Amino acid sequence: MRLQLSRSEQHFLSADLYNQIFTMHGSTMMFLFAVPVMEAFAVYLVPLMVGTRNIAFPRLNAFSYWTYLFGGCFLWISFFLNVGPDVGWFAYVPLSSLQFSPTKRADVWAQMITFTEVAALAVAVEIIVTVFKQRAVGMTLDRIPLYVWSMLVTSFLVVFAMPSIMVASTTLILDRLVNTHFYDTAAGGNVLLWQHLFWFFGHPEVYIIFIPGTGMVSVIVATFARRPVIGYPVIVLSLIATGFLAFGLWVHHMFVTGLPQLGASLFTANSMLIAVPSGLQIFCWLATLWDGRPVFRTPLLFVLGFVAIFVLGGLTGVMVASVPIDTQVHDTYFVVAHFHYVLIGGAVFPLIGAVYYWYPKITGRMLSERAGQWNFWIAFVGFNIAFFPMHILGLNGMPRRVYTYTADVGWDALNMLSSVGAAIFAASFVILLANVIYSRKAGAPAGDNPWGASTLEWATTSPPPDYNFSRIPVVGHRDPLWADPDQLAVVAGLSVEKREVLLGTVADAEPHTRSSSPQPSIWPLITAVTVCIFFIGSIFTPWAVVWGTPPVAVALIGWFWPSGDREDEE
Amino acid sequence: MKQKIVRDIAELPTYGFGPTSVPWWGSMGFIAIEGMGFAIAIGAYLYLQATNQKWPINSAPPDLWPGTLATAVFLASVIPNEIANRVAHRLDLARVRIWLVVMSIVGIGLLIIRGFEFAHLNTRWDLDAYGSVVWVVLGLHTTHLVTDLVDTLVLTALMFTRHATPRRFSDVSDNAFYWNFVVLAWLPLYLLLYWAPRL
Numbered sequence: 002m003r004l005q006l007s008r009s010e011q012h013f014l015s016a017d018l019y020n021q022i023f024t025m026h027g028s029t030m031m032f033l034f035a036v037p038v039m040e041a042f043a044v045y046l047v048p049l050m051v052g053t054r055n056i057a058f059p060r061l062n063a064f065s066y067w068t069y070l071f072g073g074c075f076l077w078i079s080f081f082l083n084v085g086p087d088v089g090w091f092a093y094v095p096l097s098s099l100q101f102s103p104t105k106r107a108d109v110w111a112q113m114i115t116f117t118e119v120a121a122l123a124v125a126v127e128i129i130v131t132v133f134k135q136r137a138v139g140m141t142l143d144r145i146p147l148y149v150w151s152m153l154v155t156s157f158l159v160v161f162a163m164p165s166i167m168v169a170s171t172t173l174i175l176d177r178l179v180n181t182h183f184y185d186t187a188a189g190g191n192v193l194l195w196q197h198l199f200w201f202f203g204h205p206e207v208y209i210i211f212i213p214g215t216g217m218v219s220v221i222v223a224t225f226a227r228r229p230v231i232g233y234p235v236i237v238l239s240l241i242a243t244g245f246l247a248f249g250l251w252v253h254h255m256f257v258t259g260l261p262q263l264g265a266s267l268f269t270a271n272s273m274l275i276a277v278p279s280g281l282q283i284f285c286w287l288a289t290l291w292d293g294r295p296v297f298r299t300p301l302l303f304v305l306g307f308v309a310i311f312v313l314g315g316l317t318g319v320m321v322a323s324v325p326i327d328t329q330v331h332d333t334y335f336v337v338a339h340f341h342y343v344l345i346g347g348a349v350f351p352l353i354g355a356v357y358y359w360y361p362k363i364t365g366r367m368l369s370e371r372a373g374q375w376n377f378w379i380a381f382v383g384f385n386i387a388f389f390p391m392h393i394l395g396l397n398g399m400p401r402r403v404y405t406y407t408a409d410v411g412w413d414a415l416n417m418l419s420s421v422g423a424a425i426f427a428a429s430f431v432i433l434l435a436n437v438i439y440s441r442k443a444g445a446p447a448g449d450n451p452w453g454a455s456t457l458e459w460a461t462t463s464p465p466p467d468y469n470f471s472r473i474p475v476v477g478h479r480d481p482l483w484a485d486p487d488q489l490a491v492v493a494g495l496s497v498e499k500r501e502v503l504l505g506t507v508a509d510a511e512p513h514t515r516s517s518s519p520q521p522s523i524w525p526l527i528t529a530v531t532v533c534i535f536f537i538g539s540i541f542t543p544w545a546v547v548w549g550t551p552p553v554a555v556a557l558i559g560w561f562w563p564s565g566d567r568e569d570e571e
Numbered sequence: 572m573k574q575k576i577v578r579d580i581a582e583l584p585t586y587g588f589g590p591t592s593v594p595w596w597g598s599m600g601f602i603a604i605e606g607m608g609f610a611i612a613i614g615a616y617l618y619l620q621a622t623n624q625k626w627p628i629n630s631a632p633p634d635l636w637p638g639t640l641a642t643a644v645f646l647a648s649v650i651p652n653e654i655a656n657r658v659a660h661r662l663d664l665a666r667v668r669i670w671l672v673v674m675s676i677v678g679i680g681l682l683i684i685r686g687f688e689f690a691h692l693n694t695r696w697d698l699d700a701y702g703s704v705v706w707v708v709l710g711l712h713t714t715h716l717v718t719d720l721v722d723t724l725v726l727t728a729l730m731f732t733r734h735a736t737p738r739r740f741s742d743v744s745d746n747a748f749y750w751n752f753v754v755l756a757w758l759p760l761y762l763l764l765y766w767a768p769r770l
Contacts, residue, residue: 057593126600164608181696181703189628189700194618460572475577488573494581512580514587563734
């Protein structure tokens with residue numbers, strides 16, 4: 002895309018292919034990258050950080066993975082077969098209705114949504130139950146690591162936001178396949194209903210991506226400032242407040258659709274209000290660094306980059322929360338600049354920091370620090386060169402989603418600059434990838450706790466055994482490994498012969514049950530295959546619901562039927 | 572890291588009922604998701620109603636009797652459901668079998684009534700936006716009815732096999748819990764589908 006836009010009147014991509022590519026870019030980043038990668042980190046880290054052996058519902062986890070994989074392949078194979086969606090990542094009706102999108106492209110988009118949302122919802126439930134029930138003994142609510150808090154809030158956002166997009170994508174497919182009239186104005190339908198359903202999901206989605214990033218930041222800041230985070234309760238309450246407010250500002254995506262004055266005022270006020278909890282968190286992190294003895298290793302550099310970029314994105318966010326400004330810059334590159342600052346700054350920078358931070362735990366080896374410093378600076382400089390000019394292009398009137406522009410509008414220089422920045426930014430990911438591959442074999446051995454961090458994942462070996470902990474830790478402090486760096490208090494009595502986890506009360510993590518955790522099983526894969534056939538079949542014929550359901554039911558029964566092993570029978 | 576054993580939990584039970592079991596919390600999670608799905612569907616219905624001057628747009632409201640009958644049966648089913656839950660808590664296999672069979676029959680009966688509901692909606696999904704949303708809302712609830720019925724049938728079969736171990740009684744209890752959700756979700760939908768177009 003940046004190659005195509007680098008100069009005026011280029012014909013590197015056709016208009017049609019450009020439409021497909023920006024739709025694929027948005028859909029892939031939102032549905033196949035941002036949410037899944039955050040959940041994947043949590044699937045790995047949350048059980049370790051709360052001190053349990055396994056995530057709740059590991060088979061559901063397998064099902065979720067396969068469903069996600071099939072959904073992602075479905076989207077990309079469709080793209081290579083020239084049925085890639087071309088209606089934008091939000092697929093507004095009537096553009097995505099049968100009349101204006103007569104091919105299967107919009108259906109591919111809608112059903113990809115169903116795949117990925119099923120996967121995301123399943124993981125959200127697993128994380129909530131793991132955090133509620135499987136925490137280490139004594140890990141009361143106010144001792145939960147901040148990253149785990151952030152994933153708990155995120156999971157609740159997923160649970161309450163994603164049903165909306167599933168209703169939306171299902172009704173869109175029904176309109177296109179069996180002539181329902183949800184979005185058909187001539188038969189009493191309403192195109193704005195789509196925008197409401199989409200953004201009721203779409204705005205919380207931003208926080209589903211951003212809140213895990215803040216959790217990573219809280220943990221990294223504490224470790225490298227060499228002191229506990231200042232304002233733990235403030236950060237937890239900010240996360241929860243962000244979660245609630247996230248559901249009260251979806252209409253700010255619809256300011257130019259014509260709203261009653263009260264509605265516009267309310268959603269403006271809410272959009273500005275949500276900056277408050279984010280700001281509080283930033284002040285807590287800055288105070289922690291101020292009072293600590295910061296060690297500027299790569300993870301902390303990415304966190305500092307996050308603060309700089311995210312604050313800029315937040316400032317333009319407060320600007321576009323105001324209806325007059327939004328009306329002016331709506332659908333221009335100003336908005337493109339804004340949300341890339343928020344999403345890359347708010348999620349990708351913390352994520353890369355998290356890769357550097359937890360890679361030693363996952364692999365047992367350190368990433369190269371020298372390459373890491375290069376990685377950070379090239380990413381930081383490249384990002385700003387790529388996206389800052391877009392603010393100015395937007396203010397100069399350059400609209401989004403155009404495949405080219407004429408020379409006389411004067412956008413050439415800034416677009417070229419932006420494209421050069423994009424290339425530099427891309428180079429930083431090459432460094433990251435090379436570092437990850439090189440260090441896998443050649444990195445310095447990490448040991449259990451290379452950063453001298455305080456949370457439980459560093460109490461076990463690097464990489465951790467499949468069962469994480471042979472004995473479940475007992476926690477008497479918010480930073481257990483700093484409270485007693487020499488030895489870990491543990492409970493005895495949990496089986497070492499079979500898969501068993503310890504369940505405790507929600508508030509106090511007081512243990513009450515030794516519960517078995519299931520063995521691996523082929524049935525989640527079989528179920529995901531049947532679901533895949535059902536989903537793909539049902540964009541071609543409504544009868545897929547009839548012949549597609551029995552295999553799904555059979556697979557589910559096979560899944561739940563006890564296998565007779567010890568984990569199942571006790 | 573060096574470990575120091577400070578407590579022994581070997582005496583704890585290996586299964587529990589309700590909030591002490593993991594599947595119960597899983598059910599709660601999916602109830603939250605599906606409850607939100609119902610809320611969104613209700614929101615879509617009310618939005619379409621608010622943006623149309625005439626509602627229903629081109630048809631008569633649904634006939635009252637099938638939906639009212641279904642509501643009565645749903646409400647009455649709470650009693651055998653609760654009995655199944657209580658005998659499961661007592662690990663009373665013989666009675667669990669009886670009441671699971673009863674609940675299976677109740678589910679099949681409600682599915683038959685649901686067929687009459689669809690037949691008496693007085694509209695089709697492809698007639699207009701009203702017809703579309705009515706069919707989708709009723710269809711969404713029917714999915715839940717079918718899911719719980721299949722779950723009940725499988726559990727019933729399971730309890731007649733050698734797999735009827737104590738943990739399965741906890742599953743019976745969770746299944747009863749989920750049925751209460753199916754009943755509870757129906758009540759606002761009944762008011763919406765059958766009475767909102769009559770206001």
